[in-house]
Amino acid sequence: MKKLNLGCGRDIKKGWINLDIANLEGVDVVHDLNNLPLPFDDEEFDYIVCYDIFEHIFDYIPLLKELHRIVKKDSIIEIKVPHYTYSRAYADPTHVRYFSMELFDFFIQGASRSYYFDFSFSKIESIHLSFLESRVLFYNSWIEAFINKSKRHYLFYEKSFLSGLVPAENILVKLKK
Numbered sequence: 001m002k003k004l005n006l007g008c009g010r011d012i013k014k015g016w017i018n019l020d021i022a023n024l025e026g027v028d029v030v031h032d033l034n035n036l037p038l039p040f041d042d043e044e045f046d047y048i049v050c051y052d053i054f055e056h057i058f059d060y061i062p063l064l065k066e067l068h069r070i071v072k073k074d075s076i077i078e079i080k081v082p083h084y085t086y087s088r089a090y091a092d093p094t095h096v097r098y099f100s101m102e103l104f105d106f107f108i109q110g111a112s113r114s115y116y117f118d119f120s121f122s123k124i125e126s127i128h129l130s131f132l133e134s135r136v137l138f139y140n141s142w143i144e145a146f147i148n149k150s151k152r153h154y155l156f157y158e159k160s161f162l163s164g165l166v167p168a169e170n171i172l173v174k175l176k177k
Helices: 060-070 088-092 101-108 142-149 151-159
Strands: 003-006 017-020 047-049 071-082 123-130 170-177
Touching: 003 142, 047 060, 060 071, 101 123, 101 151, 123 142, 123 151, 142 151
Parallel strands: 003 017, 003 047, 047 071
Antiparallel strands: 071 170, 123 170
């Protein structure tokens, strides 16, 4: 199983190809993600992890399309991005965007707005919000469980007062090609 750790930084994963813009110890491929294409063949990877990457990319859609190109059919791309309610995300001057749960629907085959792009994933394998207990005024594990219970619940969360009262930290999504 060939796995890619995209934008790894110092999170070097043994047995993975670790790619980063910085030539750090353990990085296998040094590459700027704003310069496409990526130096990999079509359908080369069985699994791709992208943690804390897309918020740094001015136009992440070409990068997502490129990841779609290099991952095998029926394989997973796991993405972690900051939720738009996470106040610390705005403190990082290298962040250029923030995300909502609904955004990923645009990239799913047959979704109502998938016609915007010339690539799509077969489905969202899983998606959930994570919360920082110490930074949330009314954090309780049952609140997190309730919000992540279903799409209906997390859409209600994003469109109601709850997102201001209980801000999320990250979205973790797994897209299946």
